[in-house]
Amino acid sequence: MTKILLTGASGLLGLNLAMAVDGKKHQVLGVANTTPMRWVGFKSVQTELTEPGSIEHLLEEYQPEVIIHCAALANVDDCEHRPDAAEEVNARLPGRIAAAAKASSIKMVHISTDAVFDGIKGDYLETDEPHPLSIYARTKWGGEQAVLSANENALVARVNFYGWSVTGKRSLAEWFVNNLSASQTVKGFTDIHFCPMMVLDLVDILMEAIDLNLTGLYHVVGAQKMSKFEFGRALARKFGFDPELVQPASVLDGGLTAARSPNLTLNTGKIVAAIGHPLPDFETGLQKFYDQYRHGFPELLKNLA
Ligand SMILES: NC(=O)c1ccc[n+]([C@@H]2O[C@H](COP(=O)([O-])OP(=O)(O)OC[C@H]3O[C@@H](n4cnc5c(N)ncnc54)[C@H](OP(=O)(O)O)[C@@H]3O)[C@@H](O)[C@H]2O)c1
Numbered sequence: 693m694t695k696i697l698l699t700g701a702s703g704l705l706g707l708n709l710a711m712a713v714d715g716k717k718h719q720v721l722g723v724a725n726t727t728p729m730r731w732v733g734f735k736s737v738q739t740e741l742t743e744p745g746s747i748e749h750l751l752e753e754y755q756p757e758v759i760i761h762c763a764a765l766a767n768v769d770d771c772e773h774r775p776d777a778a779e780e781v782n783a784r785l786p787g788r789i790a791a792a793a794k795a796s797s798i799k800m801v802h803i804s805t806d807a808v809f810d811g812i813k814g815d816y817l818e819t820d821e822p823h824p825l826s827i828y829a830r831t832k833w834g835g836e837q838a839v840l841s842a843n844e845n846a847l848v849a850r851v852n853f854y855g856w857s858v859t860g861k862r863s864l865a866e867w868f869v870n871n872l873s874a875s876q877t878v879k880g881f882t883d884i885h886f887c888p889m890m891v892l893d894l895v896d897i898l899m900e901a902i903d904l905n906l907t908g909l910y911h912v913v914g915a916q917k918m919s920k921f922e923f924g925r926a927l928a929r930k931f932g933f934d935p936e937l938v939q940p941a942s943v944l945d946g947g948l949t950a951a952r953s954p955n956l957t958l959n960t961g962k963i964v965a966a967i968g969h970p971l972p973d974f975e976t977g978l979q980k981f982y983d984q985y986r987h988g989f990p991e992l993l994k995n996l997a
């Protein structure tokens with residue numbers, strides 16, 4: 693059993709990861725912050741990770757072999773209102789965790805974002821220079837740099853994913869389903885492109901990357917490129933909602949606080965070469981997301997917190 697210290701265990705990625713891997717080849721200690729986790733099958737604690745000494749205390753207590761750092765201030769618009777907190781959590785904290793991991797010879801995986809790019813070009817490689825447009829994006833890029841300069845053995849994955857969460861509101865896919873299931877029309881941006889990956893597919897690739905002991909920067913996003921409008925329509929069709937409820941719109945009419953990058957498609961050639969097989973296709977991931985819905989997984993998650 694590999695002991696994994698997982699931060700952000702109450703978050704969209706962290707919770708899905710913990711539930712998928714704990715008790716199989718891995719034993720998870722999940723770290724949540726403000727969300728008390730009840731009835732989760734894995735061990736969990738509540739810790740404010742920016743408190744001095746908290747990371748060292750967790751390492752001492754749990755003695756993990758791997759740290760997967762998913763905790764972040766991940767709400768792009770909130771970060772515009774809380775720049776100091778975003779700097780502390782997204783930029784400085786990952787560097788401190790990376791340094792502590794290095795000092796204890798623990799493998800570290802740090803989760804970053806496609807949003808570090810300005811989205812002018814698209815199909816970004818790991819060697820392309822980021823140009824963040826928002827406080828979230830700038831602080832996440834700062835976090836990547838802090839991790840890789842503190843710990844050359846760390847793995848940094850730039851991701852984009854969707855899945856079910858404890859609040860039912862943490863992913864774009866949940867927002868589409870919540871509205872469409874209530875027959876509400878929604879705006880689907882035709883001028884924002886991305887590569888969404890189902891969270892369980894992301895978990896599988898991250899675990900493979902850990903097994904292969906990959907280090908450095910990798911783009912780990914979905915295999916298909918699409919607009920947010922196309923994503924919404926695909927969800928509507930899969931769930932049997934009226935696809936016409938997803939109306940084409942421009943992000944300029946979306947009333948969002950933070951600037952959004954238009955083309956956040958990333959090139960995944962480096963991770964595909966490293967793992968030696970293609971990434972799961974979009975349709976397979978979407979089917980898993982739908983199957984979880986049919987089996988009541990969203991309700992189960994809401995009862996955990
Ligand atoms: N969602 C996406 O599509 C997406 C896209 C690109 C990149 N990412 C990246 O993926 C990672 C996971 O995102 P997510 O969507 O799972 O985020 P999320 O659902 O918003 O969860 C964030 C987690 O971080 C924890 N946290 C925040 N501040 C903390 C602190 N000071 N101390 C301890 N824990 C703290 C939260 O704990 P509590 O809730 O218990 O307070 C929560 O568990 C992040 O690095 C994010 O930047 C996400």
